[in-house]
Amino acid sequence: MIFVHSYAGVSGTSSGYEEHEWAAHTLGIRLFSRVSYGGETTFGVGTSDPTDRIFIHMFELTDCPHYYGSASARTTGAASMSVGDLPDGCVALVGLSQYVTDDDAALSWPSGFVSNGVLFRNWSDPGSSLVKQVYAATADRAVSGSLSFSQRLISLNSKEYAWAAGVFGPSPDETPPSVPSELRLTGMTPTSVTVAWDAASDNVGVVGYGVYLNGVSEGDQGGRTKTFTGLTPGLSYNVQVDAYDSKGNRSERAELTVTPINDTTPPDVPVVRVAALGAGTISVAWDTPADQSVVVGYGVYRNGAKVGADQVARLKTFTGLTTGAVYTIGVDAIDLLGNRSAKGTRTLRAQADTTPPTLPGGVHVVAATKTSVTVAWTASSDDNAGVAGYGLYLGAAKQAEIPSTVYTFTGLTPGILYSFGVDAVDGLGNRTTKVMVQAATLPDLSGQAPPYEYVMYDWSSHVPLDSLPLQNVSFEITLGGSGMLTADIPLYDEDYTVGRVSSATRPERTMILVYRGERLVWGGRLIDPQDYDSESGVLRITAEEVIGVFGRRFIAFTGPRMATLAHTEIAWLLEHAASPADLRWLTYSGVPGTVAIDREYRAEEFGRILDQLGEVAAGPGGFEWWVKPAWDNTNDRPRFELRRVNRDDPPDTGLTLEYPGNVRKYTRSTRRGLETQTWGKLPLPDGGVMLSKVTRTDLMGEGWPLLEDAHQFDGLTSQAALNAEAQRASAAAAGAKQVFECVLAITPDVRWWEWELGGHAQMLITDHLYPVMPDGGPGLDRAMKIVSLRVEPDSDEGELVTVTTGEHTVAVD
Incomplete structure (x- = not known):
């Protein structure tokens, strides 16, 4: 920061300095600044009149990149500058020019600032009354409010003075540096170790590093290497390093465990793998092998001859080879104390490789528990790049990739039949198809579920x-x-x-x-x-x-029922079919969004009341229904809710039935498990309507659940068109609809009573009937309707739950 005092105009300064606008129009005072990175030795300023006097005052402010406030004046009396809240370490600079007959002039500083004022008189003309003052003050704590600069002049009279002031300081820094990276062992004896690390970074600047041994501070330092001496041979030590900035913010600690020994053991043999193959080229790579100290380099060999000096990189490419020729590539490792390992080798052909390995052989189950299955196989072989490993799959989902020929699938559910898969991959990523095997986990017979x-x-x-x-x-x-x-x-x-x-x-x-x-x-x-x-x-x-008790009750003709909602028919039927004792056991609720209809009841139209319920449900705004156990809180006794599910908008239960997965086995039927209705209407010339209706009812007598498939049409112009359309829609509706019986895994947490009958469940199946899709998805992925739940509380294995689902469509043509 440079104050220049000259009544002559300033025509130029050294390169890179910025003149602050707020100081440019005071009485001969100008303020210049720049961020310096070192190396400056001079500051030059030119004036419009080289004979005029010039005064230059320089202040070096470290760690102060932020500018907080300024003010300038050519006045008398006092002025102030609002700077808000200042952090510690701020510096205020004030330059003052005045004509006085006494040099007893001072600045009034606010609380928290310490004045380090320097008074300069005109040393070229001691008799002059022109006084230049430049003050600097630092804050030893945060300062709020404003800075007041009041000039106390003994003989002010009509004299003039001018001043310019600015406040500079660091930004509030609460950000710690980054963690020092690459903390590593660089030297070792039986009683000492030397470590090094890469530099940390910081938004302001890293000042130094703290070093710790077994959690005890070894002090702070500026360098990035440290030697610990006086250690016990064979004893492990924890070395930690953190970084700190000028505000004392410290990073998290990097950690390294070291054991000082007299290391005479070479590193493990490097495992060489192929990185790329081409016509006349071979690229190999390898991982860092284990060592008692640390590996610092590698030797690379071709057909037994060393190629060049030791290298640090873990990749080597050979070019100019004979296309199709076979080469043996070797790599050894050297550690910190000069111990060299045996060579790891690979024999490769210098040509491109796009052929996968042979299939894993003899895939079989070794063992099964309630939550795991162990699978083994014989090794694959490869014609060039070599077998790099084996992929393991649970159904279609990849679980792991390993180099060995045995693997244990864990985290499985007891009592479930799973499909497991194994494939092989070579060093260049050429992969075989999967070899599949099925196995079931053991059932859980612990009886943890409530009785x-x-x-x-x-x-x-x-x-x-x-x-x-x-x-x-x-x-x-x-x-x-x-x-x-x-x-x-x-x-x-x-x-x-x-x-x-x-x-x-x-x-x-x-x-x-x-x-x-x-x-x-x-x-x-x-x-x-x-x-x-x-x-x-x-x-x-x-x-x-x-609800079956109503199957043995009949109701008599009561006359027409006009414009009622479908779900209110249930209440009406209960009133006429139930005894007072029945109604104590039963309650019911409505179905939103149903449509008003007209109905006329006659005794001859009534069979079993359940049939009538089905007729009501099939009407416009109809519903599906079942009985759900409930509780009568008023009378503190059990009862049952006649539960209805909107047929046109069934709920999503959130249940996923997956095989293999929570479904241990399933059976499927494509026989007709539904009632199909097809109807149409033909307007007649006299204003009447001719109706045509076809009903197909197949598996209903065999105990299969009712699934609906409805077709309707109108606007036809002839009896022949009506009959043809009815036959077409009926034939279309006669296609197979799938019904699944899913036996669930036996676990204590199957909360089957919370699943909504008539609601949708997602069915996911991957097996021989439904092979995995090209994108890896399950072969069958479809929302189906839950139509029944069968429970065996105490089977030989535990609670057994079977969910029946089916396709449910209401198609309108």
Whole structure:
């Protein structure tokens, strides 16, 4: 920072100096500055009148690249300069020119600044009254507010003075330097080690480095190497280095573990791999081999002869070779103490290689646990670049790439059949196809899941009757309310008596409620027959899902029902089909977005009420329905919700069924598991409408779930066109629709009761039927509808859950 005082104009200065605008118009005072990187020896300034006096005052300010504020004046009295909050280390410079008869003039500094004022008089003319003052002041703490410069002049009168001032300082620096890189061992004896590191960087500048041995500071230093002496041979030491800047900000520490020994052991043999092959060229590379000290270089050999001096790089390219000729390339390593390893070698042909290795042979399962499967195989071979390793796959997903011929897949789910794959790759990336093998993990029979409990209730009174430890239980919940429960009661067990069993299993009056832990998950009414086998002593019972009780009830004609919503029909049907006891067990909720319809009910149109429910559901704004266990909080008792799923907008359950994965096995049927309806209309000349309808119902009698496929059309112009269109749509609807039964993995966390029947689940399958896609995706990736859940709480392996899904389309042409 340079103050120039001259009443003559300044015509030029040394290169690189900037004249500050705020000081350019004061009475002969100018301020110049530049950032200096060293090497400057002079500063020159030219004036318009070389005979006039000139005064130059220079201040060197370190670490002050930021300018905070300035002011200038040609006035009398006092002035101030607002600079806000200043960090420590700021410097204020003030230049003052005045005519006085007394040199008792001073600047008033604010609190926090220490004045280091220097008073200059005109030494060429001691009698002159012209006084030049330049002051510098530094802050020893942060300063807020403003700097006031008040000139106290004893004989001011009408004399004039001028001043210019500026504040410079460092930016607030809270950023630490980067971590010193490449901390490495560069020398060693049995009792000492020498380490070095590369420079750290900082936004302002690194001042030095802190060095630590086993966490204890060895002091700060400016250099980037350190020797530790007096160490114990064979004992490991932790060396750490950090960097710090002028503000004391310190970086994280780089770490290195060193063990001083008398190292006479050579490094491990370098493993040479091919990097590139071409006509007449061979490139090889290698990793850094292990050593007791540190590897510092490598020797490279061709057909046994060393090529050039030792090198540091881990890559070597040979050119000018005979195309197609075979060469043996060798590499050895030398450590810090001069120990040289044996040679690692590769024999390669100097020509391009695009051929993959042979397939891995004999891929087989070595062992399986609940969560892992170990697979082994015989090695592949390669004609030139050599086998570099083997890829391991779980289904289509790559898990690892290894050099050995055995691998353990971990983190698997118990009781699942998985597909595992192995391929081979050479040094240039040429890869074989996968060899696949299937294996199942062992089931988890730990019984960590909450136990099932079977409680008998009186249908009419809601009074609990008994809790029976049923055996061989299996139950199902389905769309349409056709789920059933079957179970065995071992009458040979002395805990049972005929009276107890008879009291708890009264047909048509006993409700069986299934709890998993404290959660109600299924319920239904016990029905006939009760089968008994005298040889086994087992009584077989069957229960029907709670909505099934309405299957034996009928309702009478009540006249027309106009403009009602489809879901309100359920409430109306319950009112006319249910007894008061029934309604205590049941509740229901609506389906948003349904459409108002007109219906007329007649006794002859009613079969089983479930059929009528299906008819209602099939109407405009229809729905699918099932029974969901719930709880009556008001009366503190179990009940069931007649649950409806909007057919046109089914929910996404978020469930993914994946094989191999959480599906241990699946079966698929492409037989018709659905009811197909095709209908159309033809306007007649007299204003009437002729309807044509075709219904196909196939697998319904075989117990398959109901899936819908609907087609409709209108606007046709002739009876022939109507019939032809009906036949075309019916034929189109007759194609196969897939139904899947997925047996899930046996785990304690399958929360099947939270899955929404009628909702969508994503089906992902990769196997022989659905091979992996070219992009690596699963062979089948499709959203399907959950139509039933079958549960066996106590199979031989544990809780067994089977999910049935199917394709569901509502196509309108």
